[in-house]
Amino acid sequence: MSGVLTAAADLRRLVVRDLRREVRVLDGLIVNTALPVIIMVLFVYVFGGAITTGSSGLAYIDFVVPAVLLMSGGYGAALTAVNIAGDMTGGMIDRFRTLPIGGWVVPAGHVVASVLRNVAACGFALLAAVVLGFRPDASLADWGLVLALVAGYVLAMSSLAVLWGLLVKSTQAAGAFSFVVLFLPYLSDGVVPAETMPAVLRDFAYNQPVTPVVATLRSLLLDLPMGSSGVVAAVWLAGVVAVSAPIAAVLFRRRTAA
Amino acid sequence: MNVIHSTPLTDSVRARGLTKSFGGNKVLAGIDLTVPTGSLLALLGPNGSGKTTTVRILTTLLAPDGGTATVGGHDVTREGVAVRRMIGLTAQQATVDDLLTGRENLELFAGLYHLKGRRARRRAEELLERFDLAGAANRLVGTYSGGMRRRLDLAASMVSAPRILFLDEPTTGLDPRSRAELWSVIRELLASGTTILLTTQYLEEADQLADRVVVISGGRVVADDSPAALKRQVGTERLVLRLSATADAPRAAAALGTYAGVEERELTLALQGPDHLRRALDALHRAGVGVEHVELRTPTLDDVFFELTAAAA
Secondary structure (H helix, E strand, C coil): HHHHHHHHHHHHHHHHHHHHHHCCCCHHHHHHHHHEEEEEEEHHHHHHHHHHHHHHHCCCHHHHHHHHHHHHHHHHHCCCHHHHHHHCCHHHHHHHCCCCCCCCCCHHHHHHHHHHHHHHHHHHHHHHHCCCCCCCCCCCHHHHHHHHHHHHHHHHHHHHHHHHHHHHCHHHHCCCCHHHHHHHHHHHCCCCCCCCCHHHHHHHCCCCCCHHHHEEEEEEEHHHCCCCCHHHHHHHHHHHHHHHHHHHHHHHHHHCCC | CCCCCCCCEEEEEEEEEEEECCCCCEEEEEEEEEEECCCEEEECCCCCCCCCHHHHHHHHCCCCCEEEEECCCCCCCCCCHHCCCCCCCCEECCCCCCEEHHHHHHHHHHHHHHCCCHHHHHHHHHHHHHHHCCCHHCCHHCCCCCHHHHHHHHHHHHHCCCCCCEEEEECCCCHHHCCCHHHHHHHHHCCCEEEEEEEEHHHHHHHCCCCCCCCCCEEEEECCCCCCCCHHHCCEEEEEEEEEEEEHHHHHHHHCCCCCCCEEEEEEEEEECHHHHHHHHHHHHCCCCEEEEEEEEECCCCHHHHHHHHHHH
């Protein structure tokens, strides 16, 4: 029991370290506060006028808010790869390894901090949406599910980011992952209706995790029927974490093996 | 060494026959070394000689392919956790967080050593004072000078008050003043009873600080001696002679007897005392060898290696 409490305290210290680092760099602050707002404004005002929402019949702002939430949270989550790669390629990991702590708290600290930061980033994006005229129709329980889903998406992306950050040998290469995660929502039903895409892209859009997550968020935020999308989204996100976390753990052990 | 420990150990670090290869590249080919408790051993060698690999094995960060090592009486491969509890390490790469302040770094490490809130803060404060960083405690480490960063790294290694400290090239890249400051910090740690193993490329540093010097080259120990004995072996100063004619070189070499090196028309001789200089010049004069230029310089690491590897051959 005391072992669990000690590990939890170690984890908390590393999370605090990560959050402190985040506010010390301008990039970090921008990614977590200004960028979500900018993306929201960009989609609603710049692209929104030119995009029709197809058979959904939604106003574009209602259509795109879930995708922008995922872009806002996902981009910062992907940058977890840079944080872990920084520790691994610099000397910090040697310092941590000589401390009486479980090695796993180092990547876990990055992941937990990422979830906190990037769920907050989604909050900023949502506030911006409300200012721009988005009027969600969700019960308290729905809001709880929205929070859980957004946190789950950020967790899944952070977990993949740790995996990527452990595979690469430099922080520059680690940064490349953020583009993958930033563009994933474009190739979903989140930004433009997938039904308007060419067949190959449409098939990809319907079979990647962002589409069911977006559909679920839409139904929760706008009080629309959910269908099977909630279950599909949950399975996708749980699956990504269940696959990537153990692989990341093995990679981390290998990279820090004596 | 009149240092009192709960479990008295004569030798804090003992390594026997350590070997390590990376790929097909043999980095350590059998390293033996012993650091008596309370003393400072300098591991002297050029880049790529195996210094860092040796330190990483002794600090449990790397497993050796062969050989054994104990640190504080514990086997480094089988009792890694016990070893880690006794040691501090300042690695070559900075192991402090640039985006935290000096104080935040030390408080983080104190916390991860499981000192409780107030004790962690007090420990950080003590170390900031001791390593002369109190004035910069609340500045981000990214703004520190090279010397300050090394001192903070050293302070971070001392958070748990380890009995045995490993310093991997602690002064490489520092300006002379920062180097001198770090030396005085290291001397204080030694005086307070800490056993220290430090690696260095600088003969002078080993001479200044070490009770004993182990010289390694190509993953082998080529000398294990006191700094004084080592200096006696390599001579105190180098006499560099440029001859008037290249053709005279063999004759000059013969006249001088033992010589350190000859390259074209330049001869380098390890001087054994001031009288040696006069005798050497006399010998050349008698042999009718013309000398164009005479220079005296202190021995460098290159000279040590030349001498030691030449003696071993």
